[in-house]
Amino acid sequence: MGTIMKLGTGAVTKRPTLKTVAEKTGLAVTTVSKALNGAPEIAAKTRLLVENAAREIGYVPDRAAQRLRTGKTNVISLVLSPHDEILGFSNSLTLGLSRALRATNYNLLVTPSFEESTEIKTIEKIVRNKMADGIIFSRTEPFDERVRLLIENNFPFVCHGRTELSSTHSFVDFDNEEFARLAVSQLANKNRKRLFAVMPDRKFTFYGHLKYGFTSAAADIGVSYEVPDDVNLDSAPEEIYACIARRIEKGTCPDGFVCAGEVAAMTIMACLSDHDLLVGRDVDIVAKQTSRVFDHIRPRVDTIIENIAEAGAMMGKMLLDDISNPNAPREGFVQRPESELLL
């Protein structure tokens, strides 16, 4: 039943195990194991001998056996919500995460939830069946049940976004309040007076940050503002389109848009264009930029950059830290807007 190898040489051999290395070196299996794991009691001479032998015959530890014995999976699970699929978000997050895991021997398991409501089950399953050593997810809510579950089970995780729970936990978030303030001020500089913002669903923590930043900045500057409650970033593009079209037709079109998502911004632009309104002349838009799509879109739109790939990399790094130091205090990090998007 052993795994057959036929790489390189063309010869068919069984995959080498600790036993193979032990036989080759004349040492005990235990010694070989310890030598390869850097146990301090192994003599330097022995360690060298073992390392050479192992390298020579191409020994690689069997993950399944290690996992069975130690309970460590060497797997990080990225749990995706159905909405994460849109455009770059999950893509960039995955990219960043991969980078963080690159030089380690952790693997990235992607676990999609097909319905928002089953995501907690997905996570429960991962915890209960110990399918990973840590979890990454996004779209965090103020009293997020996933966060509660994971804290309760003392299971390492890093989420994208903050909570309002009293227990601290690791997270990476973007300074959405600052984003909104900047956006408002850019629009005000262009002399826009009637601002309109497409926000995330109310249930997410970052809705609050964005809304506060948006409304307070607009109030400070003294321009009118509006946060619609019939559309949000998760709305179907058609709904957003229809919402804006309605405004235009009723003659109540805003002149400045703050848009916290790329797709929504594109949809708004399409709608404006279809109604012969010109960005830069009749209205202005400030969009959150998380990918390079806007580089190729005309007319050009003002953007404020959130670097998701970097967030992913940080989350990965933090998670690995949390896994290796289970009792260290947890902390969060809040990203600032960047001036250029480097991927």
Next chain:
Amino acid sequence: MGTIMKLGTGAVTKRPTLKTVAEKTGLAVTTVSKALNGAPEIAAKTRLLVENAAREIGYVPDRAAQRLRTGKTNVISLVLSPHDEILGFSNSLTLGLSRALRATNYNLLVTPSFEESTEIKTIEKIVRNKMADGIIFSRTEPFDERVRLLIENNFPFVCHGRTELSSTHSFVDFDNEEFARLAVSQLANKNRKRLFAVMPDRKFTFYGHLKYGFTSAAADIGVSYEVPDDVNLDSAPEEIYACIARRIEKGTCPDGFVCAGEVAAMTIMACLSDHDLLVGRDVDIVAKQTSRVFDHIRPRVDTIIENIAEAGAMMGKMLLDDISNPNAPREGFVQRPESELLL
């Protein structure tokens, strides 16, 4: 060292194993194992007893132990090239794959290669260390070394794109020749006479298909055509932009573009727009559409749809089939363009 569970009840218990179920039912561990695996020799009554007991105490088999014992990993590895990161491709592929794996107990491992040149090493490692039961990858070449390696090692895989190797293997491809013919004919219908195509890198199999479809259709219809050799779909957007800009400035701008990638199409559009050329009036573009971005881009562009998510789902399904029937003959599938993109 056993895994501690603290789900639901709040009680702290060890994770149940076959042994737990055996004790509860008064049967032997072996019997329980067989009952749960549907072995034919187990009495119906016993099977029921075991199933109930297992459900009751929430028994879930330990993957690591199964894997160690059977050699089966229950993992599918998606090996990504650095270029796959762009826009929707890997995203859609992942989505489709996840769907195919959804109701199974396979997990999706995402394994990025950070350099094109190390991808073969990545695959070798997966094979050698039996990190997965099967592999998915894209950007297939006519004499693809990855395909060779995997066939040689008798390792299940499905690639996106065909090869010209004599051994058959599983693949899913898109009918790029048909795509190119359709594109040319749409442009000809709009009375475009000087066609230009942005193609994939020469090394890929689908370069050949696209090029043949493009050139032969153009020749049949009798319009002039050109396939530049200084830019391709993997070129930096700036290079594509510069290439088109040069044409426009020299007064040798084509009037019809066939573009086999979304980002490249957007880049061309941006360049045209920056030079006051209007799509639909001065030039026309036919783009390959693999996501919904074009729904939100103005002016509207003609697209021909390649459904990558569906390709991903098929690849997943084929791979699972291949894994369970190691000796069945392998076959490929060629997708046709679709009229509407359903994700």
Next chain:
DNA sequence: TCACAAATTTATAACGTTATAAATTTGCAG
């Protein structure tokens, strides 16, 4: 050279599962 501690190596068991072969129970013909 001996005693004894320190350094190093080793044997054993265990993680949870399943393949194999052996043991037991059941059913049925005689």
Next chain:
DNA sequence: CTGCAAATTTATAACGTTATAAATTTGTGA
């Protein structure tokens, strides 16, 4: 009832690793 085959259950070993505790070797001071 008995005997025997068929049906069903079970004991044992093994997958490759590491934690634990025990055994051995080495080094040191007297």
